[in-house]
Amino acid sequence: MINKKKISRIYLLLFLSFFIIHFYQLFTQHWSGVLDQDLIIIYNSILLNSGVEQEYRDHPAFTTFLINSLFYKVLFLFSNNPRDINSIFNSTNIDETFQFYFYISRTINFFINILLLYFFNKILKKLNLKREFRFFICIIFILSIGYISTFFF
Numbered sequence: 001m002i003n004k005k006k007i008s009r010i011y012l013l014l015f016l017s018f019f020i021i022h023f024y025q026l027f028t029q030h031w032s033g034v035l036d037q038d039l040i041i042i043y044n045s046i047l048l049n050s051g052v053e054q055e056y057r058d059h060p061a062f063t064t065f066l067i068n069s070l071f072y073k074v075l076f077l078f079s080n081n082p083r084d085i086n087s088i089f090n091s092t093n094i095d096e097t098f099q100f101y102f103y104i105s106r107t108i109n110f111f112i113n114i115l116l117l118y119f120f121n122k123i124l125k126k127l128n129l130k131r132e133f134r135f136f137i138c139i140i141f142i143l144s145i146g147y148i149s150t151f152f153f
Helices: 004-028 035-050 062-076 085-090 094-126 131-143 145-152
Strands: none
Touching: 004 094, 004 131, 004 145, 035 062, 035 085, 035 094, 062 094, 085 094, 094 131, 094 145, 131 145
């Protein structure tokens, strides 16, 4: 039987591992490194803040666009980065601006994934599963290619 303390330590170890790997990758990857995802998410999140019609309203990541655009609006209060798509394209440092939004978007994604795991565990708890079963189901979920790829690709 695995006690609660061991489970907490394993979760903490996994969290710290993902955290370290995530931030290493974050600062070594360019925003154009994965054009399929990062550019689409950043671009459409900025479009929502610009008042321009958003291109992917039926996209599965539309909630991500909304969450990112809300965080971008809060960050606008504290930074002097261009706020809308036209001012970004008219600026002289487009690359640095998109890199800034890349950092923010990836960090938001990291915490969304951690919250997803937390709520997944809470749902399993509501289903009255034993702690050990919840732990192993969450470990399987964490180590699945789909979950891991949301952190890094």
